[in-house]
Amino acid sequence: MIRIQGIVKAAQIARSQLQEGVPPSRRLSFQQFVQETLGKIEEICANANMSPSQLPAPSRKAYDFLAQIDLSNLPVASQNSPSVSVQPIRLKNIRNQQQQFLAAIASIVANSQNSHSQTQQLLKSLQKTAAAIEAICTQQNATPAQLNKTSRQTYAWIKFLTDEANLERHLNTTRRTQKLAEKMLWSQMQHPCKTIAVEFINITHLYKGKISPLEASAQINQAFINADDEILAALVRLAFLGKNQEDSQAIKKYALSEEYSEVVLELDLIADTAAENPQGKCYNLDRLFLTLNQEYFGGKMVKPRLSWNRSFTTRKFGHYERGRDRVVLSISLDSDRVPQYVVEFVLYHELLHKQHEGKWVNGRLNVHTPEFRQDEQKFRKYKEADQWLTRLASE
Template identity: 30%
Template sequence: MHTIKITGVVAAAKRAREKLQGGIAAEHVDDFRRSVTRTITEVERICAEYKATPAQLPSASYQAYQFLKTLDLAKLPVRAEAADPAKPEAGRVRIKNLLPICAWAQGEINRIVTTAPSLALPVAIDRPDVAALLEFLTSNADIAEKICVNAKATPAALPIQSRQAYQWLRYLSDPDNLAAHLATLAAFRQTLAEPFWTEHLRVRNMHNAHTVYIDLCYSNVLYRFTATTKTITLRASEGFSGAPPEVIEALLRAAFTPGQTAAKSEVQAYSDSDDFLEIIAEIESLAEPPLQQQRGQHYDLNVVFDRVNALYFRGLVERPRLTWSTMHTARKMGHYQPHADTVMISLTLDDARAPAFVIDFVMYHELLHKQLGTQTVNGRRYSHTPTFRAAERRYPRYQEAVAFMAAMSRARTG
């Protein structure tokens, strides 16, 4: 008997599942049907060619095939996105120069970090060049916002690259975020200045002749390393801002040296950590449509808040703004935005399968953020302090809630 391997079936099923979870925009329904049908036909054609049945495929492929095969293509969850003003269609508003503005800011950040007389942390935010940079970031984020308002939209209506550029500008217009960003890049430079790395770069002929650029930016890429004859660029996610020294070291190893499986998995693990996801969620929330949706299909956030506040905070927490996220998430179930005093809970939890004690726990976690705030030590911001973790563990069904969410996250990403 042949072992048949068909590539792309599992990925196609995963994509389909994600689309179904968020609802499919009316104009994409036909494409969706066509692509599902095409995958099924292709699997069956290849199996027939090898005189086999799909049941003989490796089990992941077979399950993916079965999933696609059992979809009721006549009854897909259609989302009337374009008609809903709260969810503007991405790409409806265009701003020409956001990407060059970010590129200029990256250059300026690189200049500041490399020419700083001392790389001591924290980077002083009142240095004239840093103050000028902050002003540049803020005013450009403001202009982008104004253009969107004039178009009766929010930055959520920008095409994805411009939207992410705007989110990055807005995120760094917060002096604390900019300070953490600069301090992290300074820490990268300090690490590269250590004998191990100078030697390493020399051996690989990557020193002197080359200018090393390290950027933290906001995109869907975790990190990317590119080298030309004159420059070396490491571009990593803004989520690494504030990362501890061992993660910085691991990221450099993962990017600059071949192999390095351990370093790669350390970097990957950090990208799953609360600290990393907290930053991504904050950036992501900067382009959320201004929507305050408290009553979901299964849970009303006002009711959840009242219950959690009464049970665990003696009713002492002042009601923040409460909103469901507009999209499903796999790992990050809630977020607290201090500036907007808003608790956002993932739409994924608005589900009959999510028990009340789990959504209560997420609300409890976010209200702890509201109550305890953040601590800045040497320019690095900590929100999950030991005090925070101790308070979090006082939740009566803590272990059970954490385990439930881990299982849910595996089911969504696996």
């Protein structure tokens, strides 16, 4: 099996450009870049008497991503103005604002009295700040998708917490983790550090921590806010005491779970504010919704916002954002090689999330309740669609 260097990098470059939008001045060069890359891959495969489908998984997926790009219908940098700059927008004070919010969260966690009024005040401040960031982007004929990486990550964190349910989960998990850290360092180990601070923020790594005689501090990926106490305790040990195999394996396993990926995807989608378009290359989500609404919901479900996500994923095919009443499906499904019933099943699955509230069990939010699974299996081609998605995810 041959390996072709540069395919994955080329796909990453193309994906980044598609997420930002392709300026009219770069449209031709982008088309040539994709066509030439595909041509080189196909030529190398032909010389080796093989097809691109026989490439190693990362290269094959990168090739598939490049091949499914509709070069005649590329997203532009702005729907409002052809002269918009695509230079990343840097917000100077956004990190300071985040630190102020983290301080307010720490205060609420430490003081149970008047916590409701403090939480409501924090919620209003978060909403006001998110609106101000969005206004700044609008003034520059841009969207939060054009923020630089640091500003975009922080904005997504702030926007995520403007949903009251998300904020409550964040506070609850921070409080539990803080108590676990205090119990471990102060009670069990008699560590001399004077203060302990645990924060959940939107970061690329899973966690990081440091400890000294004066302070023990840990930053934990926001996607762990649905974790149970066992996982949180493992994070505390890893952050403050160093790596050990058992805890590391438990954390890595959780990072592959649906609970974790749900939060990661929601954070990623927050800043992806490109115009929502239910019309894909092959499938129209509005039409599919009308069919599913009549067949399974008696025509009574209020249509959520429907959109195709620009990210090409092979593990997470759909997502429902309750706070925005939005269903987003991966463009991995918008292909003529994917049967319509498979796309309908993924959409149906996400619509069930709109219909069913999750249930808290032992401090964790279970979104796939027995009632949810029972309704899910009512889909007319449940087994076929499930098997098809399993195969697609393993490619």
